[in-house]
Amino acid sequence: MSSTTIRTDTDLAAEPEPPWLSGNTRARRLRMRFSRGRSVPHLALGAVLVAGCAAGFLTVFASSDTRTEVLALARPVAVGHVLDLRDLAVVEVAVDDRVPVIPASRSADLIGEAMATSLPAGALLTQDTVGPSMVPAAGHAIAALSLKDGQYPPEVAPGAKVSVVATPIAQGAPSPAWAGVVTGVGSSAGESTTVVSVQLPRTQALEVAAIPVGRVALVLLAKGDQ
Known part of the structure; x- marks a missing residue:
């Protein structure tokens, strides 16, 4: 062994x-x-x-990667709109301390407050967007356009960038256009028209306001376009 x-x-x-x-x-x-x-x-x-x-x-x-619950808009709102609970949404985001966002815990404080500007759905609410009106901005003015169906896209909402186009009187004549931002959309009482408020530089707003009713149309622009 x-x-x-x-x-x-x-x-x-x-x-x-x-x-x-x-x-x-x-x-x-x-x-x-x-x-x-x-x-x-x-x-x-x-x-x-x-x-x-x-x-x-x-x-x-x-x-x-600290994320915070803050308040955003659940739907588009126009300047002067009084906020209620249905307008608010809670989102979780990572934001810079220098951005004055509103914590979700303050949702009750915003109920009954008026919007200082027009914003689309999903926009974050900040201290500046609620309170005294910020519209029109300095050097700008607001023109009210009475439009019928077919003269504006149904997607037009407060905060949208648009081009105001005047239809020419003579065939083949150039069509002047002005870039602006929609601040409000409402129906005209007793009429089948929609009133769209558009903020433009002051001189251009005066030119747009002088266009006869029925000779203007809105073109919806992408966010990055002018």
């Missing part, structure tokens, strides 16, 4: 060396034997440190 003998590092250290090995060579062999026994614990410790650093990084990263 065969047997297996397990030799420890102590046994190896006591093993006689051949006469041709110098003292320095013998010391190097001993260091190599003992270092092999310690390599696995060192690797395990390194893995733990790496995992700890990664966990710390994730914790800092997650804490830097």
Whole structure:
């Protein structure tokens, strides 16, 4: 029956060396034997440190992406509109501290307050958008346009960018156009027309207001267009 003998590092250290090995060579062999026994614990410790650093990084990263519940508009509103609960929506966003958003906890404070400007659905409410009217802006004026179906897109709402186009009197004549922002949309009492209020630079607003009824149309523009 065969047997297996397990030799420890102590046994190896006591093993006689051949006469041709110098003292320095013998010391190097001993260091190599003992270092092999310690390599696995060192690797395990390194893995733990790496995992700890990664966990710390994730914790800092997650804490830097702080999101806050703030108030936004659930539907389009026009300047002067008195807010009620149906106008408000709670959204969770990450915003800069310099943006004066309104916390969701203040929703009750806004009920009954008037809008200072016209805004589309989804717009964040800030301290400046509620309160005394900001419309018209400095150097601007508002022109009221009486329009029939087909003279404006049904998607027109407060806050929309539009081009006011005057239909020419003579065929082939150029059609002047002015860029503006819709501040209100309402129905004219007793008539099948819609009154659209458009904010334009003061001089252009006067020109648009002088166009005869029925000779003007609105074109809805993309947000980035002028």
